[in-house]
Amino acid sequence: MSPPIRSLCALGFILMFARWCDGSCAEVDSMTEAVAGQDFLLGCISCKRREEVSGASTVDWHFKPAGGDEFFHIFHYDYPTSTILHEDFKSRLEWGGTKGTADLQIGAIYIRNVTFNDTGTYTCTFERSLFLALGTEHVTIKKTVELTVLAEANRELTAVISEIMMYVIIVVLQLWLIGVLIYCYKKIYAENEAREARKALHAKNKLIDSKETCDGVHLE
Template structure:
């Protein structure tokens, strides 16, 4: 197989394996059921609508226990420092959001050693500042998560179906990838065959043109 064919096949594999829009942001909802004694990820994503505009964000988490009316401030992330704001959560909260930049879009946190007292409403707040050319724009985004703590995980039917569909999709994509590679190989092989045929034809024409027109002519 020629170097050009190998390079083309590698390029095909690259475009198949690399997802389009890899650096995009998708606002996925948080899970809402935690298991007592384990860790739980409180998800919170707020995608910036104007990617070309630089910005920064401070993320606050508040908690309202079940059966109460007031929120308490439990956590804050202001680049680059995460800070636990309530003694009940000291040593139990871990920042899992955007790191390395002030332009925060993922504000997730881990709750370790979940207890039944963690049941309630969690409020995630983004205080975002957009640095426009002539001025600054301040935006506040709130997202709530209703958390229930259970003794044992209960897999939902939708979650099971989603997992099955994920594996089916993986198999389909692998088969599609193999089909594309076969198509690429056949196309390149056909092009190489056509190229070799054209080269042979050109060589034959040059050989005919180079023959002496007087060959085989005898004078008496």
């Protein structure tokens, strides 16, 4: 197979499996509009700058209602235990962050059955300990989310267009990938057929040469 064909096939297989590859941590902002009566994920991500450094974190959430003057401590997570600390959120908050380790980078929580009273300002605070060679370093990271609760979902036109374009691009890439794999298969099949034909022709030529050699021998 020629180098360009190999490269094209390799690219196709890379695109096929790239979707299952894990990417690095990315600090994506939380959504800020929830719908009353539905569940909502309050996002909070704090990435470590050096993945090779081990650490441990706790996460605290505070809430200030719209028009309120002070924050209330509503949730605390210290692996593996989560604690709801405010009566208004009893049985409605659930840990949605990093699982299976105290080295937290995602501190998200779910709000179940959102109400209009959940509108307000939320703060997410990471208390992180980094275990360095020279000692332990303590870091505090705070994120803020301004949440608005709506009666029904409000999808902006740009968001709808972006979602449609995303699906169109995915479909086009998948069709292109299928086309690349079919092309590669046909190319490989054709090259194998040509190789077998050359082998058969070579064997036939050897048989003819051998026969001519035998015919040229005269017994005395």
